[in-house]
Amino acid sequence: MxxxxxxxxxxxxxxxxxxxxxxxxxxxxxxxxxxxxxxxxxxxxxxxxxxxxxxxxxxxxxxxxxxxxxxxxxxxxxxxxxxxxxxxxxxxxxxxxxxxxxxxxxxxxxxxxxxxxxxxxxxxxxxxxxxxxxxxxxxxxxxxxxxxxxxxxxxxTHLPSDIAIWASYPFEQTDEGLSVTAFVGNKPLRLIVDTGASHSLLFAAGLPAGLLFSGCRSIEPEAENLDCRVTRFTLTDRRGRHHNDLAIVTEGPTSEALGFDGLLGMGFMRGHRVIVDMPERMLYISR
CATH class of the missing domain: 2.40.70.10 (Acid Proteases)
Structure with a gap:
């Protein structure tokens, strides 16, 4: 049988x-x-x-x-x-x-x-x-x-069989949400994974001095360049692979007031398969 x-x-x-x-x-x-x-x-x-x-x-x-x-x-x-x-x-x-x-x-x-x-x-x-x-x-x-x-x-109920080739980022579950570590230059930043944000976002107060910015059109083609400032950030997965992306810089609330330094928005995830593994506290992105 x-x-x-x-x-x-x-x-x-x-x-x-x-x-x-x-x-x-x-x-x-x-x-x-x-x-x-x-x-x-x-x-x-x-x-x-x-x-x-x-x-x-x-x-x-x-x-x-x-x-x-x-x-x-x-x-x-x-x-x-x-x-x-x-x-x-x-x-x-x-x-x-x-x-x-x-x-x-x-x-x-x-x-x-x-x-x-x-x-x-x-x-x-x-x-x-x-x-x-x-x-x-x-x-x-x-x-x-x-x-x-x-x-x-x-x-x-289980991860895909090819999960080993996905980019994987450990996250910390905080009161503010799922926090992953990104870098601008050599400075680590805490970003909250946010599918409700069209673009990634960084708070200006947490950024290193002397940073170069581009105009808003580099991230949002329909915007005027003076509508916002944009800079580049990096995420590094567990295998040491780097992925660079763009984020809007805002003068809004300080990192100290909110407990994090910005948002990892849909600009980073759009067009990819994304798994949030809550028990193992891991974010996977197919790239």
């Missing part, structure tokens, strides 16, 4: 002893090229922006939040209001709930923190994101594939 089962596994390539990825949904992108995913939550369709810069699980419009937590079967527990800050210096206090088990599509998530959505962010223009949000808090203890090459969002 054992030999027969082994033969069946050989003749049917779809048969696998490992669990296949759990498909959350297909990714698409808004006008800022930020990732969106359309999902069913409690039999209602929601469009959520995928934002690893948010520590909460889900941000829903207030009327959707009230309808969701009113479902007796979800046994929602009200939490203390959450105080949310953004890079523009804005601060919002929003109601928060915890749901012990919530299905998003066909995938169950445990201990999901759901908060009321309020637009936030730092923008070159005047428009802030208006989509509801899927945040990092949803993926606690999970391996998450954000496939920006094939436009899929999946939960993994």
């Amino acid at each position: 054992i030999k027969r089962l082994m033969l069946l596994a050989c003749f049917f390539p779809g048969f696998s002893m490992a669990s296949p990825p759990a498909d959350v949904g297909r990714l698409r992108y808004d006008e800022r090229r930020l990732p969106l995913v359309d999902v069913q939550i409690d039999n209602r369709l929601h469009t959520l922006m995928l934002d690893t810069g948010s520590a909460e699980g889900i941000h829903l419009y207030q009327h959707d939040l009230e309808r969701l937590v009113a479902q007796p079967s979800l046994k929602a527990v009200r939490l203390a209001p959450r105080r949310l800050r953004d890079l523009s210096g804005g601060e919002n206090q929003v109601p928060a709930w915890r749901i012990s088990r919530l299905f998003i599509g066909y995938i169950p998530f445990n201990d999901v923190e759901v908060v009321s959505f309020k637009p936030w962010g730092l923008s070159l223009g005047n428009e802030l994101p208006v989509s509801e949000v899927m945040g990092l808090g949803l993926f606690r203890d999970r391996k998450v594939l954000m496939d920006f090459e094939n436009d899929r969002l999946q939960m993994l």
Whole structure:
């Protein structure tokens, strides 16, 4: 019988002893090229922006939040209001709930923190994101594939067989988010992995003296050069391979006030497969 089962596994390539990825949904992108995913939550369709810069699980419009937590079967527990800050210096206090088990599509998530959505962010223009949000808090203890090459969002039970050739960056899980180390010159900087940021961002106060800058058009072709300053930073993976990229420099809040030096945005991840391995605290990027 054992030999027969082994033969069946050989003749049917779809048969696998490992669990296949759990498909959350297909990714698409808004006008800022930020990732969106359309999902069913409690039999209602929601469009959520995928934002690893948010520590909460889900941000829903207030009327959707009230309808969701009113479902007796979800046994929602009200939490203390959450105080949310953004890079523009804005601060919002929003109601928060915890749901012990919530299905998003066909995938169950445990201990999901759901908060009321309020637009936030730092923008070159005047428009802030208006989509509801899927945040990092949803993926606690999970391996998450954000496939920006094939436009899929999946939960993994194991890493791909070719993971050894991916670029890998250890991260520290902090109150602010997933922090990776980058360099500008010889100076180390703490960047928060943020799929809700169109471009990487560095705070001017944390940069070394004598740095050269380019105009804004080098990173955003539709902008005017005087709209922002841009500089280059480097990430080095565990195998010692260097990857250079561009970041917008802002005079905004200081690193000391926020606890980090900038954001690792979609400019670094766009067009690649990205895995956040929460248990092992590792960021993988296919390059």
